[in-house]
Structure formats: structure tokens, C-alpha cells
Amino acid sequence: MGTPAIQWTVPEEADGKLLRFFLRTYAGFSRKLLADVKFHGGEIVLNGREQKVTAVVQQGDVVEVRLPPEKQSSNITPAYVPGIEILYEDDFILLLYKPAGVVVIPTVDRSELSVASHVLKMNQEQHLPFTFHPVTRLDRGTSGIVLAARHALAHGILSTAQADGRIHRIYECAAGGGFPWSAVSVSAPIARKAGSYIKRGISCGGKEARSHFQLMERGADFSRIQAVIETGRTHQIRLHMAWLGWPLLGDGLYGQEDDDVPRLHLHARAVEFLHPYTQERFSFDAGPGFQLSR
Template sequence: MSNPTFSWRVDEDAPLLLRTFLREKKQVSKRLLAAVKFKGGLLRVNEMEATVRHVVKTGDLVTMVLPPESPSLSLQPEQLLFGIPYEDEHLLVADKPGHMATIPSRDRPGGSLANGVLHYYKQQHLQATFHAVNRLDRGTSGLLIVAKHRYAHDLLSRLQQQGGVKRCYKALVTGVLSEKAGIINAPIGRKPGSIIEREVGPGGKSAITHYKVEAESKTHSLVSLQLETGRTHQIRVHFAYIGHPLVGDGLYGDHDEALAHQALHCDRVALTHPFTDEVLYVEKSLPKEWRPFVEGMHPIH
């Protein structure tokens, strides 16, 4: 399969350096531009090979060919079960099962979404590595955006940093919340003596979680969530802090054996597609493992 290729007409603010056109007009990162220059990519102006110092004029046709990509030798393709509710030539949205990590670790070099995506790429004859735009903890299920080439990863990462990628979550929490909607604004930092656990404390970084109770029983609540910040374990730490840890979250206070991991699910993602300018909206229903908890709940209006 040929390397991803992009072409544009120079239509304003010309003449200018090709480097300036790509960096400022097309948001090509400095790192990606260096890869195009030195790792097998190609730049052309009006079908002629050009350097970044070439001066482009109004009406010129600029083409950028990305360099070939090869995954790390430590990241091996594996045939794994996960869903792909949306895909195009630039990105896919994966439905990550809760038991699966996003990327492998030293202790668990296989079985991650990254391993599964690489196997899928191999089946599709797509020469690409794994570019996660967002990540979900092991134990958190749901929608995760994966860029299919480096330029898409650059643009989507920038969009996310600017708040242009909206992700919504659902959580099953223990107990009944007295306030059915609200904002948890409590700083989060690393817990002393632990490399994994986080806690609310005055020395932590700002962390803001918006929540709304959608349904509840006498013992549990189904909560919809949106993050204003993205701290490690933010939702889990915030709900443990207010006395309602997530169901199945042994790290932060609940040891319900009915679930093997924390009951947290990314159920919606929305963004303006960086290549088409269309609004992309993807939704995924709750995991079936939650049914015993949810079926007996009554809705909160």
C-alpha cells in the first residue's frame, strides 16, 4: 500500500517558504516535517521534488508524501477481539474491552489494543504503527480514537489539546448521591509511596469532573460524566473522594466481585474531523456486564 499522500493548492498569503506553508497553514509539526525530510518522505511543488526552502506562489500545487512506518519490534500483532464502530482512511474509533490495556507494558507485553490494531492493519495491508489519540486505563472500556498515520495523529492531538475532542463517560458508583448533578473540583496528585495510586490533596494538579446521575437503585447509581481536565484516574479518585467509589474499583475502595474491574466506560466521542471538517459523533452502549446493576434502577429526571 502506498504511503499517505496529501496535496493542497496555495491560495493565499503567497509567496512564502514551503516550510512556512506546511507548518503554519497545514499544521505539520516540526517533528513530522523532519521525518518527511530525513526518513523517506517526499515534498513536491507542481510535481517537482522540492525542499522546505522552496518559495511557493499562489496557485502552486504542494504535495507531501509521508515516510513509511514500522512498528517497534517489541510490539507484535495479535488477533484480539475488539470493535471498530467507525473507520476512514485517516482514523478509526475502537471499542476497547475493559480487560484490555491500551498499550503493552513490561509485565504484559501482549494482549493490548495496540497489539490487536496492528493485527488488523496487517490484515488490511496497511503499513502503520499504533497512534492512540486518547488512552483508557486497563479496566476502563469504551471508545478510543486511533490515528492511522502520523499527520492524523498530529492534527487530532492538537485538536484534543484545544478541547476539540469531546469524550463522555458512564460510571457505576456505589451508594446514592444526595446531589443528582454537580461539579467535583478537587486537585489530584500522586499518593506518597505509590507509583500507581492518586489522591486528592492540596499539592495536586487542578482536576474538574462534571457529573449527572441518570439512574439509581437503593445501593448503586449510574452516572454520566464529562471531564474538564484529564488527570490520571481522575473519575475514580474523585468519586472515591466524595464517598462513592466506582463499582469493582479495588484500588480506590470497592471490592465488588461481580465486576473484575472498575465500572467505567467511554460511551461517546465527538469531534470535528480534521480532514473533512464534518462533525464526527460515535456512541457505544453500556457493557453487558453492567446489566445486573442497571436493570433494577429507576431513572432520575
């Protein structure tokens, strides 16, 4: 099963450089991925001829790379999952809509259907020898956009952007009662709760976490709030809202159980980033994810 070729044209700034330098600096290859291409079934072609990475490139040269096949997890069952939608796809990225109640990757029960299951099934049907590369992740109870990379090259580029804070996400959430601020920011470190695999807490010894909240709609019983996070800690929005004294509706972990609220009111609504191949600014808004009614 072959992989599609990815093509670049050498710019003036890379004229006279080694092909290795061009691929590392301009195309985003890591040292490990470049080694995988060379030794595990990939191919590097310069102006129609296979070349070693020590070849010299000139402005206007055409470089093509076929990525090696990737090892796919045998623990995850490829299957389409009801409720998951493909919002956008190309040769580098996938934007998926995840409904509340579905996990991104199964942890305890590997047979549980997940976003990973859905993507692996897609890859099978499209004859793409790639595994699942999530860039952004959501809790089981959170709905909304999941950004995934098609392959290891795109994943490496987007993961670096994520670590550098260059992938921007906007969430919507809801709390009971009249949220008292029009806008408020929280900087409170987060750490795992002792004795719990799932629960986190605010702790001086935790990792830095910063969130920004803006009131969108205030009602007598509910408030809809926009959340933007600078850091991506586990349960960050849920914890920071609870720390403010306004736990999210449906959050039995950091608030109170409520039989009248069947789901967590947290939704990853929008994402913005630079496309890993074209470097054009890419943004997508999935719209609201819940209604403020019981």
C-alpha cells in the same frame, strides 16, 4: 512499502507563501515531522513535481505529501484481540471499542495482547508502515472508545487538540446506592500516591483536575451517572467519585472489593472532535457499556 499520498489545495490566504509555511500552518506539520519527510523517506510534490519546501505556492496549487515509514515497536506482538472492534476508520483516524480487561499499551509484560497489538496487526494486513498512535487512553478496567491516529501527522494535530481541551469525551459510570445529586462538579488536584506505581490520590500538590457528573438513572441499589472531564488525569473519574463518597462499582482500588461485581463500571461512551484533515466536527456514540444488575 509506500505510504498513501495526502493531498491539499492551497487556499487564497496562503497565496505567495513558502511551501514550508503552508505545510506548517495549514496542513499541521511539526518542524520535526517535516524534517522526517525530507530526510527519511517521505516526498513533497507540488503540482505533480517534487519540490523543496522553499518553493512558493499559489492559490489553487495542489500539494501532495507521502509520509516516511515509521519505526514500529519490536516489543509489541501484532495480533488481533478478541472483543476489540473497529467503530470507524479512515486515512487519518481510528475509533476502536476496547472491552474491559484489555490494556491500551502493555507496560509490564510487553507480550500481553493489547489495543496496540490489534492496530499493528491491522497495519500489517493493510500494508501501512505506521506504528500505533493513541490519542485517548483508558485504564484496563474501563470499556469504550479509544481514539487513535493513523500516522504521525494526524497524531500531532490531535495531540494538540487534546492538550487544548478540544477533544470532548463523555463517560458513563455507576455507583452503589442512590447518588444524592442531580448534578455536581468536582475540582480536586490529583497526584501519584507515594510508594505506589498505580495508585493516585487527591493532593494539594497535585495536578489540576476538574470533573462534572450528572445523574442519569437512580435505582434503589445503583445509580447510573454521566461524567465529563475537563482534564485527563490518571484515574480522574474514579478518584473524584470516591472523593465524593461514591466509589464506582467494581473499583477495588478506590472502593471495596465485591465478588458480585466482576468489572469496573466505567465506560467511555462518546467522543467529539474536529477531524484532523477535513476540520469537520466529528462525533461518535458507542452506546451504554454495562447493565445495572448483579
